[in-house]
Amino acid sequence: MLLGSLALGCAVALMGTSGWLISRASQMPPVLYLMVAVTSVRAFGIGRSVFRYAERLVSHDAVLKALGGIRTAVYRRLEQLAPAGLPQFRRGDLLSRLVADVDAVQDFHLRWRLPAAVAAVVSLAASAALAAFLPLAGLVLALGLLLAGAGVPALERRISGRTERRHAPARGELATAVLDTLTGTAELTVAGALPARLRATRTADAALTRLAGRSAASGALSAGLVALVTGLTVVAAAAVGVRGVASGALPGVCLAVVVLTPLAAFEAVAAMPTAVRFRERARAAQERLAEVLASPLPVTEPAAPEPLPAAQLPVVISGLTARWPGAAHDALRGVDLELRPGRRVAVVGPSGSGKTTLAHVLLRFVEPSAGSVRLAGTVDTRELAGEDVRRVIGLCAQDAHVFDSSVRENLRLARPDADEPRLRAALARARLLDWVDGLPEGLDTMVGEHGARLSGGQRQRLALARALLADFPVLILDEPAEHLDTATADALTADLLAATEGRTTLLITHRLAGLDDSSVDEVLVLDDGRVVERGRWSQLADRPGGRLAAMIARERAGEARAVAA
Template identity: 40%
Template sequence: MTGRRPGLRLASPRTVLAGVIGAGALGSGVALTATSGWLIVRAAERPVILTLLTAIVAVRAFGMARPLLRHWERLRSHDAALDDLAHARTDVYAALVPLTPARLPRHGRAAVLHGVVDDVTDRVEAQVRVTVPVVAVGVTGLGTVALCSVVEPRAGAVVAALLGVVLLVTALAWRVETRSQVELGEARAELTQVSELVAAQADELRAIGATGSALGRLDVAHRSVARCTRRQAWGRAVAAGVLPLATALATLGCALAARGSGHSDPVLALLVLAPFALAEVFGPLPDVARSWARARSSAARLESLLDASPAVVDSLPPDGLPPDGVPSATSQGRRLLPGGVPRLELRGVSATWDGTRDHLPTTDLDVYPGSVQAVVGPSGCGKSTLLAVLARQLDPSDGRYLVDGTDVRDLPAATVRDLVAVVDDEPHVFATSLRENLRLARPDADDAAIVRALRDAGLGGWFDALSDGLQTALGSGGQGVSGGERARLSIARALLSGRPVLLLDEPVAHLDHPTAVAVLRDLLRCRGGRTVVVVSHRPEGLTDADGIMDLTRPEVGLVGQVG
């Protein structure tokens, strides 16, 4: 696995600095309130105006410093958080690649999507939503205690007691949030999964009359999320009510402590208003408790998602050299692969996803360069497992997988994966332009290559009808895409990638018969000498294959030499 593990990280020099700057902003607010009180009371005594100039200048300085420091804090903290978010997402993607797809099915697509979007964001945002406010509130509160203690020790003790109450209330709010966080996470995952089902399979649900049942399940998921959210909100509501009350009592306590202190009226005003000004300082703490609980829960879910051993043991780095840097006969990954389209061989290969049983029966297969191999059989017979082995997403549990005569275990995993492009039965269309949907396969592709791939995939007429061409927005809020067009877009991606082996996993499973035949015929026509391995439980479009293997009878149907 490459990349850093995305554990919970709250403090960094930049976020701590942002917290200190935030403390300056909050402290300026407290000082502004206290100094203004002193100035108003002192001015009521009608002294010589020169005696007020210092306080007047201080009020102006604090008034200008507060928004300026707040703006500076936001720039520093958000810059640090956004930078960390970019790195965190990259780290998560790098950690997911070795686990895909063999170690992810138990989580489901909705859980993976939730993990790499919401959980990573919650974990990173804790730096802004937890670290910065805690540092700012802590420094400001302790500064206020010190100021009041110097002027009047009893008032300082009252403010210190206020800080203790604030700490206890915040801890209570955090505990309430934490207790419901797991249940809320499960409820949100269920809601995401059901929403994905309803949105992606609307036609299928309508066809079997299950729309009402699916919508009912969606309502249940919504109610579960709402119930958990209300339970969590109780803790924040208590904190939001208790903190102002505690601040008011502390203000009253400071007034009583200052009453018999013998200080002048302006100083008494400063002591009374100092704890009152802390009400704004303590305001973010209920949200701090919530963000802290969510960040911990998100970090735990991410660890659970990524805490799995890869299904592929990659003993060599991408350059094919062992750790000592000296190449050997079995470590020259790229030099063992001649140019052009490779020959793929399975010799007595079986494979398992979970180690409990063989999901691919013992299989022998020869796929010669440029050939078209069809693999058929009923659901559950091991067709997708066969493709996972060929794509080096799953290592054989027995037997040997050879690429141009070299066992894949003696090749870097990246070397083998660079040879294949996979088209699955549920191709994804991203909510971006048509160009970017295709450039995902080859970032350096120019527009001419993209258009050629679209035409080769049978989308020439569809593309010509788009008024915005490659700039056309697809997905949510953009150009609608039918099932056949979605399948062809996925094939266009595979063709654009330029990889010599195309692996198709039920590419026409959800299409009607004429569309399925047309899609596969266009693919085979424009494959350009590439090897194609297509698995299907339907015979449509497979008549042009060089060989057909029935996985229920793996001893027959091997592909012979092509050409």
């Protein structure tokens, strides 16, 4: 604020001093009489540029540092919310909040608070300085500055306040529409829904364009009013100055000071209507960011986390009950399970039975409402940091993200220091090494966005190789053969079971082909969040009227119909 006030103060002083210097020079006095004014003009001219540069440097540095803190806070909150707490936000809108809204917050400081403070200081100083020459002229200038710096902005806020506050939500709607259209183009085209989606995108764009048009119209009106007030103030100051000269209250050489000072002083308030618009936009952006920062966390981290036990196994699940944030019903109810070293357990059941919820509770993505998950059978995971839990329990999900990078870099996400032999060993265990070796660029082959250059089976194998490279003591495989054709799913399931042999594994699946007593040690059948059957595969598969037996029969019948078709 100080540097900005000095910069504008130099501009006002430069104009006033220049007017006095020109008027006095017209009287052709000895040059020595003008030296102070000449030096002052030079000083004010240089000072204006220097102080303006310093003000921009200091203010932007401070604001950008603050923005870095805000963006980091928002990202950390998103990290804490993911994945259970993120469905309350749409992806495009969330991206708009993280990027555009965080950027808009800087306008509250740079384009509202700073200009308003500088305008107040310079207006008071300019009015007081002009009043020292002619009190009535100072009063005229003060009234003009008050009208342009407060009255016009108040009118601007009344006209466009609601419009400006709708900018951020409208921008989020457009971002959501565009992102949904771009990411779902193939599916929308196949379904014949692309024209409707494009119309929705154009509608969102038109809504934002209308808001921008209204904002521009109100801005033009405000700029015109400020120019009108400036002109009227200059005319009034000139009239008062002429009367002052006529009455002898004002020296003639000072008349130019009275006329020219208002022209420079109004530079301080000219941007105030625009500042009000940016204030409203920034406040709307702050509210949207506050919604993210105030979102309830699906998991509460302990204030003083316990250290990981030296031996993390077995993982003992006792009476586990859990529900997703915002859900009305429990997704898991009273589940008991023990994962001992080297033990492989299959959790099967229809969609919505609670299988994925179990995985998310184990990973500390969802808080249990009752029961517990204990490492080494003694340490409750709620007493541990979530990151520590996820160093013990890993996940290979059905929708594991594949980054638009090389095979090598996708693998190194799990272990950044892994050398090539380790990478190749992980690929070999996932039955992907032969394919990689057959590529011209090998491990450096780019896989495309979301693994677009890979088949569905190759994406899952790459995700498995990444999980194996991380070497988690407990590995969760969540629907690894989902969305694959029967032959690919069978081959992938067999390879997954072979790759995880001897490793403590929780296999979550509704596909039963390939499972038997040799591949899994125990089977849990979930339905509506409850364990309805459990035991060895051979015991449950042949049980008359059993749930697992019924699931096997339905799966085989479905495969037979598919073959017949």
